[in-house]
Amino acid sequence: MPITPTDTIWMNGELVPWDQATVHVLTHTLHYGSGVFEGIRAYPTPAGVAVFRLTEHIDRLVTSAKILMLECPFSRDELVAATKTLVRENRLDEGCYIRPLVYLGYGEMGLNPLPCTVDVSIAAWPWGTYLGDEGVANGIRLKVSSWQRHDPNAVPTAAKVTGMYVNSSLAKMEAIKAGYDEAVLLAPDGHVSECTGENIFVVRDGHLVTPPVSDAGALAGITLRSVKTIAHDLGLEVTHETLLRTDLYTADEAFLTGTAAEVVPIREVDDRVVGDGQPGPVTTQIQQVYFAAVRGEVDRYKDWLEYVE
């Protein structure tokens, strides 16, 4: 997924030309993975470009910073305003992916991060479908990873910490090298947790099941939350239940959710065909409503859109 440069990146309160948005090689977070970040999308809507659930993403960023004891020098409102300014000033009217990062800067080394300066950047660029248009349309092939999802008492799974994504990258590489599209990780207790950057749902007898996020050590996804609301409004039941890998094999349908990936059907897990190997009716319906909602085409979900103008 190559990055398309835009004009500027927001760094500590200023819009800096793209090529000058750099850090020192001794930046603390580069060595210890001690930052927190977000992944957000903006979409074109009939009323102009809008950031999807922006305030909730920034709230999660602030919460992640709190968990890591990072003193973020900008308030939630300042970060919301900065994100809108960035998208507007870079004229990203067709939508974009947005990457805020709170990180420990240059000046201190060693494992006590408390004396470090805290820096903040926000970048945005046009970004296509994370798991490919083909995957969105026809479903992806998933592999249960040999890598385990973090134990919440080893690293805080409730926070979106940069260094923790080594785990996701290892699982992703293993899956890609083995010819799959994406990996699903099991929690230390053996139950299904989540994918490398997405939550997972199965459909059983017409209702949706997803693992309990805290128990499974999964991230509390904002797309997951949106899908729960959409499903509820469609009259579908949604429950959080522990799932075994075999529950993925035997599901009627399965799909994953995430800001980058959006809503993507799963057509195979560990070479077992899920359902009939086609995106099922529930998945398709949820996907259609989600894609319409993010583009401002569903009145009841207009609250989810935060316009940049």
Ligand code: PMP
């Ligand atoms: N799990 C992980 C590990 C993730 O990185 C993400 C993406 N932020 C998600 C789940 C989905 O979260 P969201 O729907 O908020 O993007």
